Amino acid sequence: MTLLNVLATLSTGLGAGLALIIAIGAQNAFVLRQGIRGEHVLLVVLVCMFSDVVLIVAGIFGIGVLVQAVPAVVVVIRLAGAAFLLAYGALAAKRALRPGTLNAGVQQGSLSRKAVLVTVLTLTWLNPHVYLDTVLLLGSLANQHGELRWWFGTGAVIGSVLWFGALGFGARALRPVFAKPGAWRVLDAIIAVVMVFLGLKMAWSA
Template identity: 50%
Template sequence: MLTSLAAGIALGLSLIVAIGAQNTYLLQQGLLRRYVAPIVAVCIASDVVLIACGVAGLGAVVADRPMLPALAKWGGVAVLTGYGLRAAWSATRAGTLEPAAVRGAAGPAAAVGTALALTWLNPHVYLDTVLLLGTAATRYGAYRWWFGAGAALSSLLWFTALGFGAGRLAGVLRRPGAWRLINGVIAVTILLLAVRLATMPLGR
């Protein structure tokens, strides 16, 4: 039991810590201290649902329906491209603690909606969480749900630390140009992810 739990935590962290659209958005909002709690809750809840689906065997069902990965792929490309271009536009504006892309505009509903879109319209989430974690869970037989619980725990720990820990860095980002640099890095990261997703074979 404990072995399965620890294995789930280890694999979950190895997949979730990598830089991606979801982590980048949460980091940005954490630095701004804007709606961190609901965004963290969305990220954790989404991961728990996806992990549960993977452990329950949904990955095999999705693999048998080629239209679903195709729809998810191009939907994800559209979402990532839009968010990346918004960050790039924000990087051209005057650097302040609140970048132009979010200053005085997005409320909690929009912030949560963006988090949901960057999570559920990103095919990499399904590849990692549903297919890879789900396949790995089968190795633990009757203890596969303990494995899934470990993976879910890794999401809880990571998203909580990233979202609320980022706010501690906000004070050092008040210098002019700091947010222009951050948004420039975010834009490059997200647009590269969009290109990678667009050129990724669906059979992978």
């Protein structure tokens, strides 16, 4: 095991991790919204990071084999996740269509710390793609590197930390744009479309 091999494997894991988590999804949309609002951002970012660490480690340990062996579990997760996404999408659509329910500025539609925690945990752990991509795919890719598999996993974890940190805390740069309630209506409309689309897609493939 040479330093060059370690760095190469670390970089490969970093790239693979970023490729899987950067895609627009329910979790990223929620992190972005909380970041713009400046509401419980650290909590949301830490939950996302910690969840990814647990899932990546599980994949490297071979838990992905169990996911393949018991497909019924993935089906149940998919149906529960689809129901939650559709409900969340409906709420976002309601906020977008009823501007009278909105308050000006980043505090509109505020959620309690408990509500934020439940939402981010649900969006993370009831997403079947988390198990198929992060656990199964990343786990399989990591184990192809033999004794360097943990360096691959470390790279993937670094990618997760960089992405969620940048998304959550970098979103504050957009706050001037969202000083007007109209901008929030647009964002909620986009979130509603994303959530409903993903929910329907998830339910259809169950």
